[in-house]
Amino acid sequence: MRLTRQGGALLLLLPALASAGCPFGFDGADSAQNLLAEPVARRAALDVEAVRSLDIDAVKDDLKKLFRNSQDFWPADFGHYGPLMVRLAWHCTGSYRLSDGRGGCDGARQRFDPERSWDDNTNLDKARSLLWPIKAKYGKALTWGDLIVLAGTTAIEDMGGPVLGVCLGRIDDADGTDSLPLGPSKEQEAVAPCETQGSCQSPLGSTTIGLIYVNPEGPHGEPDPVRSAPQVRDSFARMGMNDAETVALVGGGHAFGKAHGACPTGPGPAPKDQPLDPWPGTCGAGPMKGKGDNTFTSGFEGPWTTNPTQWDNEYFKLLVDHEWESYISPGGHNQWRPVRKANGEELDAASNPSVMMLTTDVSLTKDPGFLKWVKIYAENQTALDEAFSHAWYKLMTRDVGPHSRCLGSQVPPPQPFQAPLPPPLKPLPDYKKVARDIARALNAPSKALPADTVGGKPYYGALFVHLAFQCAANYRQTDYSGGCNGARIRLAPQKDWPLNRGADSILKVLTPVRAAYPTLSYADLIVLAGGVALEEAGADHIAFVGGRSDAPSDEAPLPFQPPREFDDKILEARDNMQVMGLTAREWVALAGRPRSPSQQKRLGYSGSWTADPSVLDNSYFKVLLGHQWEAASSDAGQDEFRAAGADGVWMTPRDLAIRSDPEMMAIAQEFAADAKAFHASFVAAWSRLMAADRFDLDLPAVKGAEALQVAGSGDDGVTRHVADV
Ligand SMILES: *[C@@H]1O[C@H](CO)[C@@H](O)[C@H](O)[C@H]1NC(C)=O
Numbered sequence: 001m002r003l004t005r006q007g008g009a010l011l012l013l014l015p016a017l018a019s020a021g022c023p024f025g026f027d028g029a030d031s032a033q034n035l036l037a038e039p040v041a042r043r044a045a046l047d048v049e050a051v052r053s054l055d056i057d058a059v060k061d062d063l064k065k066l067f068r069n070s071q072d073f074w075p076a077d078f079g080h081y082g083p084l085m086v087r088l089a090w091h092c093t094g095s096y097r098l099s100d101g102r103g104g105c106d107g108a109r110q111r112f113d114p115e116r117s118w119d120d121n122t123n124l125d126k127a128r129s130l131l132w133p134i135k136a137k138y139g140k141a142l143t144w145g146d147l148i149v150l151a152g153t154t155a156i157e158d159m160g161g162p163v164l165g166v167c168l169g170r171i172d173d174a175d176g177t178d179s180l181p182l183g184p185s186k187e188q189e190a191v192a193p194c195e196t197q198g199s200c201q202s203p204l205g206s207t208t209i210g211l212i213y214v215n216p217e218g219p220h221g222e223p224d225p226v227r228s229a230p231q232v233r234d235s236f237a238r239m240g241m242n243d244a245e246t247v248a249l250v251g252g253g254h255a256f257g258k259a260h261g262a263c264p265t266g267p268g269p270a271p272k273d274q275p276l277d278p279w280p281g282t283c284g285a286g287p288m289k290g291k292g293d294n295t296f297t298s299g300f301e302g303p304w305t306t307n308p309t310q311w312d313n314e315y316f317k318l319l320v321d322h323e324w325e326s327y328i329s330p331g332g333h334n335q336w337r338p339v340r341k342a343n344g345e346e347l348d349a350a351s352n353p354s355v356m357m358l359t360t361d362v363s364l365t366k367d368p369g370f371l372k373w374v375k376i377y378a379e380n381q382t383a384l385d386e387a388f389s390h391a392w393y394k395l396m397t398r399d400v401g402p403h404s405r406c407l408g409s410q411v412p413p414p415q416p417f418q419a420p421l422p423p424p425l426k427p428l429p430d431y432k433k434v435a436r437d438i439a440r441a442l443n444a445p446s447k448a449l450p451a452d453t454v455g456g457k458p459y460y461g462a463l464f465v466h467l468a469f470q471c472a473a474n475y476r477q478t479d480y481s482g483g484c485n486g487a488r489i490r491l492a493p494q495k496d497w498p499l500n501r502g503a504d505s506i507l508k509v510l511t512p513v514r515a516a517y518p519t520l521s522y523a524d525l526i527v528l529a530g531g532v533a534l535e536e537a538g539a540d541h542i543a544f545v546g547g548r549s550d551a552p553s554d555e556a557p558l559p560f561q562p563p564r565e566f567d568d569k570i571l572e573a574r575d576n577m578q579v580m581g582l583t584a585r586e587w588v589a590l591a592g593r594p595r596s597p598s599q600q601k602r603l604g605y606s607g608s609w610t611a612d613p614s615v616l617d618n619s620y621f622k623v624l625l626g627h628q629w630e631a632a633s634s635d636a637g638q639d640e641f642r643a644a645g646a647d648g649v650w651m652t653p654r655d656l657a658i659r660s661d662p663e664m665m666a667i668a669q670e671f672a673a674d675a676k677a678f679h680a681s682f683v684a685a686w687s688r689l690m691a692a693d694r695f696d697l698d699l700p701a702v703k704g705a706e707a708l709q710v711a712g713s714g715d716d717g718v719t720r721h722v723a724d725v
């Protein structure tokens with residue numbers, strides 16, 4: 001347990017949280033603030049106009065020429081690089097996970113450790129080398145992320161497969177920082193430890209760190225297809241795929257190419273160990289050592305179908321038409337071969353297809369939920385074409401965010417996984433009038449919810465701020481999902497998250513305002529109410545950009561989970577901050593927002609740090625730094641902190657984390673001493689958070705710190721700021 005001393009005199013008392021040992025940090029040298037860096041600022045790096053003007057067909061033509069031009073440094077299997085490119089794109093995108101939106105090909109971090117050295121990415125360095133001339137030719141118009149996805153998708157098309165289209169707009173990262181939580185790394189051990197490699201649980205996306213999904217040989221290498229099936233289902237579900245999609249992807253992907261495992265001695269050192277000549281191969285001798293027939297990639301050996309550069313549903317037919325037996329591959333792994341026809345007929349030389357399956361492939365026939373789809377795809381090529389093209393597009397695009405983020409001329413219509421919103425109702429309301437009505441509601445008693453009391457009068461401002469914050473704070477920069485647009489805080493699952501308790505009642509206080517404006521969305525109302533309240537409390541110029549719309553109330557619940565909680569609250573702050581894409585400065589500034597005592601009680605705490613939530617100033621930081629804090633537990637069982645010697649002054653463990661993280665602490669000290677600095681940082685952070693999800697504005701990469709300029713642009717629906725009211 002580490003104690004934090006402040007100025008010698010103040011002692012931070014730590015709570016005795018169950019099981020955690022040390023809730024505010026690590027016992028060893030690695031503390032959370034060192035582990036989880038500020039998120040990578042990614043948006044500025046994209047030249048949107050260049051991407052928009054890319055001639056996609058020209059790139060596709062170049063790719064198709066490249067696929068058929070086998071090169072000596074890495075000879076193409078069957079004379080076609082298509083299958084290699086399908087694998088490249090799959091393994092770039094397939095690291096995505098729904099739990100926190102991390103992973104995926106946006107950022108193209110497959111080029112960096114840890115991803116580049118994953119076992120599942122063996123020899124993909126060669127695929128990227130093959131693509132380099134095309135990357136060089138198109139420059140900024142074609143990012144690595146887009147090129148990899150375009151290469152895989154064009155390969156499918158070139159081999160006769162069905163393709164829905166392509167969404168461009170991935171932004172390349174400068175390093176692998178944002179993939180450190182995927183592991184293996186100290187960051188991953190901190191935020192997503194895996195107790196038993198091979199049985200890793202969510203939030204990790206796969207059962208095995210270093211693999212995209214599961215061990216294809218079977219659970220912990222056992223060729224047990226019955227036990228493999230639930231692992232396959234679980235790991236695909238963590239990436240947002242259902243049974244129909246999972247079976248289409250596995251069998252559709254394995255329509256192409258072969259597995260490589262020519263000998264038992266493996267591929268040689270990974271890039272992290274031998275960056276100049278990674279995975280040189282250990283099979284064979286002479287100039288073809290480690291290449292062509294001597295390639296070792298996964299350790300399995302052979303193709304899944306008899307025509308591995310041609311799209312078809314043979315994979316599914318082979319699975320249902322044969323009985324399969326396991327055997328040991330030349331690479332020393334368990335894999336499967338056909339032993340007789342499913343109807344009992346023996347195979348002879350002519351009828352025995354020279355193909356293999358993995359335990360995970362065979363598992364699809366051992367589970368009724370999967371087998372249903374195997375049979376459908378075996379019988380109906382059209383059904384497979386439809387399912388595969390949609391599932392592939394989802395796999396490629398899942399981490400890119402809403403449809404409005406997709407660039408290029410070959411973008412398909414919005415898909416369900418992109419959680420499309422209806423267009424805003426027109427004409428947009430007069431937001432200045434709305435703001436005036438909201439200002440009146442600040443002090444008007446409402447039956448929907450008791451107000452806070454300030455100076456003996458009812459005051460709803462801090463509750464409006466709370467609602468707007470909660471509505472927007474589920475934004476994830478990791479996959480550009482969430483945010484207040486859509487007002488999904490009204491809907492399951494968000495409305496049922498414990499941290500949103502009471503939000504529905506606050507919205508009811510505001511609902512009468514909406515009655516006068518038939519085209520006013522809940523989303524705009526919520527954000528504007530937060531802004532009006534903050535300006536009333538003393539903030540300058542809160543930017544407001546109207547034009548949000550509401551997700552329909554019968555929308556299928558989105559599979560998002562609430563921000564993750566950790567016993568270690570520094571880690572929690574750092575993890576949430578990374579996922580939201582906030583800097584430490586923004587995080588700390590936002591913590592100084594007015595906090596309603598009545599709402600804090602509704603959330604289970606004993607109260608707030610202030611009895612006057614009607615003022616936005618730097619007193620939060622003065623209170624945080626000016627007291628000794630004693631760990632306590634509220635009547636509702638929430639861990640909290642009581643200010644020693646002060647009556648009714650409470651902070652949450654998340655507040656105290658700001659005092660325990662030295663970088664955040666320094667920012668808090670600056671704000672405590674400089675009210676102007678706090679005001680400026682707060683307004684910027686609030687505006688950025690409220691605009692973070694506004695990809696619909698089509699203002700390229702301008703979201704964020706520049707939100708104030710956005711508000712001033714005079715576009716339809718944009719008011720300068722509510723201070724004008
Ligand atoms: C094959 O699948 C397609 C697409 O799902 C469907 O429209 C068609 O009816 C199916 N054909 C048969 C014979 O079931």
